[in-house]
Amino acid sequence: MMLLTERDRELIARAQEAIRLNYDEKTQRHTVGAALRCKSGEIYVGVNVYSLHGACAEQVAIGAAVTHGERDFETIVAVRGRRGEEIIPPCGNCRQILRDYMPDCDVILSTDEGNFKVRASDLLPFSHQMED
Ligand SMILES: [Zn+2]
Known part of the structure; x- marks a missing residue:
């Protein structure tokens, strides 16, 4: 386990901003924000896209980063709530x-x-290993 740095606190704030700006009071479809810092220094954010087989906020942030050509990743965080007040662990x-x-x-x-x-x-x- 590693302690958080100022950069990590900045990343949390970016995830909180992503959900605060997009929190869906009416349908609760967007309730989680995520932020991913790449080794390039860029930060990509995402919010969850809720449906029966919807995408988690982490997946949306990862997809945005990959879409912009990023392949090396440093730190990721997800937060839940109107102001992203709760840091939540990634799902399975x-x-x-x-x-x-x-x-x-x-x-x-x-x-x-x-x-x-x-x-x-x-x-x-003990996770599943994808074949090369
Ligand atoms: Zn997930």
Whole structure:
């Protein structure tokens, strides 16, 4: 586990801004924001696209980064709520995506002991391995 830096707090703020600007009071379709910092220094944000098989905010942020040519990722975080007040861990599907795309990326998590980072690959032990 790694402690958060000022850059990590900036990333959290970007995820909070993404959901604060897009929070869907009426349908609750957009309730989670995510921010992904790439090794280039760029930050990409996303909000969840809710449906039966909708996309998580992390997936939208990853898709935006990949669309812009990014392939090297540093840190990702997701937050939930009108102001993104709650840092939430990635779901099982996102953990698989993180493992496949960015096993060395750090993931910001929150526990009763505070906020910290772990490696994406550490979030999904004994995982399915895609064939090369
Ligand atoms: Zn997810």
